[in-house]
Amino acid sequence: VASPLLLNRKNIIPGVKPLLSKKSSTHDDSEYGLNVANETTRAARSGSMTRAKSAESLKKLEETTILTPKDLFIAPKLPQAVVREYSTNSVLLAARTQHFGGDLVTQEHQEREKQGGHRSFVATPSTEVRPQRNGKLMIILVGLPGRGKTFIGHILARHLTWMGHATRVFNTSEYRREYVGAAIKHDFWNPENTADYQKREEISKKCLSDALDALAGDDCTCVVFDATNATVERRHYIREEVSRRSRCEMLFIESICDDPELIAISINEIKLNSKDYQKNTLEEVIVDYNQRIGHYNSIYRPLADSERCSFIKVIDVGRQMFCNQVYGYLQSRIMFLMANLQIRPRPIWLSRHGQSMYNTQGKIGGDSLLSPHGAQYAQQLDKFIAAHYPEDTRLSVWTSTMARTGQTVERIAARGRTVVKWKQLDEIDAGICDGLTYPQVAEMYPEEYLARKQNKLHYRYPRGESYQDCIHRLEPVITELMRLDRPVLIVAHQAILRVLYAYLTNKSPEECPTINIPLHVVIQLTPKAYHCEEVWHHPM
Structure with a gap:
């Protein structure tokens, strides 16, 4: 196995450990040579990078010599152990730099593609000659x-x-x-x-x-x-x-x-x-x-x-x-x-958390607690669910790991129901815009504000996520929903429920970022073979 990623002839010295075999730090950004500790004071998830820093790091690639797998294997003086370690680390680097969104387009991906990135060559012996296919x-x-x-x-x-x-x-x-x-x-x-x-x-x-x-x-x-x-x-x-x-x-x-x-x-x-x-x-x-x-x-x-x-x-x-x-x-x-199909009709109940303190201030993201009005909705939601599903009936309850959804289902959990918390149900990560209002985003990051308005599905917040990212991380939740043979209540966030609602009602991915999922509404969806029944309830 060999990869044409950043192989520099002058750095390959027999008996000396290659640079690519160096263990990466806890932040994936370190593989680009960035000092992530001093880059920003705002919290960010590992594996993300601003476009400006990404472009700077790519300039270093121009000084390297790209080797093909043929060039690597004809070097006779390299010890076999070094070749194995080099190859393994090259493949791992390719995997780390590939964002999980898959088909997301960013400046970093485009530039790396020009430099030959995101590709590895794997040679495996085969006893069967299969016809070449076109990927369809x-x-x-x-x-x-x-x-x-x-x-x-x-x-x-x-x-x-x-x-x-x-x-x-x-x-x-x-x-x-x-x-x-x-x-x-x-x-x-x-x-x-x-x-x-x-x-x-x-x-x-x-x-x-x-x-x-x-x-x-x-x-x-x-x-x-x-x-x-x-x-x-x-x-x-x-x-x-x-x-x-x-x-x-x-x-x-x-x-x-x-x-x-x-x-x-x-x-x-x-x-x-x-x-x-x-x-x-x-x-x-x-x-x-x-x-x-x-x-x-x-x-x-x-x-x-x-x-x-x-x-x-x-x-x-x-x-x-x-x-x-x-x-x-x-x-x-x-x-x-x-293996996870279920044809029997069963209702899926979708609800946003009660109004949070950030909602009252118009702020994006965060992990704030419920406002007094949101706490009142949590009480009404508990009564609404108890009326439809008494304590001796089967009902699954799923929430995100965030404080406001946990508060919203506290009373439901107190009745003895098990609440499953999914990290995948957390709100979309707003990156450097987390905790800001939209007017503040427009003032501080005007280019980001306009880019988001032009393509909400694929736009990714710097150091954050896009709707397409959310779609991919929700795949395990969707698969489990298809397998489940009982009713389920999902208390989550606007972006997440937009994706789930659009998916279950057979809308296109392009429609989901603009669907209105208001606070303090319960949406009842019943998927069937040819369509999805839909009823909106207002417990407040």
Whole structure:
């Protein structure tokens, strides 16, 4: 392993420990040669840096000689131990300088990219020659009707898009409604109905073709092909067609469900939300839909190892999973997501903390206590929750680690409920602007004030965070929310609740920084397969 990061020929002396092997201090800024102790009197989180200091430190790179992995390995006089230590520290440096936001753009990242930063070369032996891919992914859903495929497709598309992988869903049912119509009876899917077989084939091929066209564009990283894909022959055709037209990875996800309760939930959702059954009673829907399932069941063949493809089998929407040939970061991330699915509807209650002393003064951030008005809201919230969930009912309560949220749920905790504190639920870090009012920010840091107004999603406070940072650190919270099978009350902060609200109501990440989440309001969200029910309450 070797890295082209800051390797200077004149500093590599046999028998002398390289400069990069020096242990870093508790502040990651020290790796840039900065004296962080004297830089500012305001508290800051480690790993952050102002743009000005970042630019100064980058000038030192111009004096270094960049070595390629080939140059490093042909140096015969270097002891092997030194090479190993040098390589290890180079990779660690690359990891430390990569901010966890991933796709965040700052001056520091742009300059380091020009200098060859943020890249490491890793050579590993391989016995299998895998075709070179373009970093894109097609997810092909498999399963009988009513098994939660559409639910899985929507969950995947939303989650991957929010985590920085633009994803679109292509659903054959939507294409069928457009080309044939919505009010179609079960006979349309009868395998012996040769008259409609050709229509179904054309619809499926058109949907697949459009999915591949979207994947070929620059604004789409993943696509979800949502169809039954019930036969081995159909799946073989898909693999051949995708391989012919694209160099993307393929991942099959099969949903198998024999739980009567889950199937009943799925059918009920179809009755309420599908255009196919808008004029039918629930009894008529159950009869017709079960007959449609029967038609597919006669030809359905589950995925098998003999098909030689990457796939994930999801049993009863997350109760059990089987994985085959799952490779790479993105597929592994999807596998983890599939293990945390929950289709049963349950309410998620969102509330900001009671009004804080900083709120009364218009200040940003901080860790102030509640104002008298905020303490009154804490009392009313306790009564509101007790009315909906008596002490013998199940309810999870989550808060941040900050004082104002802890005060807001004190009375709820006193009733014997366990309160889980998440560091990830802490308010967005305002960095050097923490404790200031917005007029003060405009006066002291006019450039920062304007930059934030122009792009609130990606703007990062100096020595602080952006909304995109918050989205990434909230991923564990979101995953746990998807897994939880009981109601949950989340008492947090405006920026955090903006992200959670936008995610659960299927809004785009670009919308979240401008959503209004007022104080002293409880938002009740109930995620379902096709939509999210929403009710706003005012306990005060």
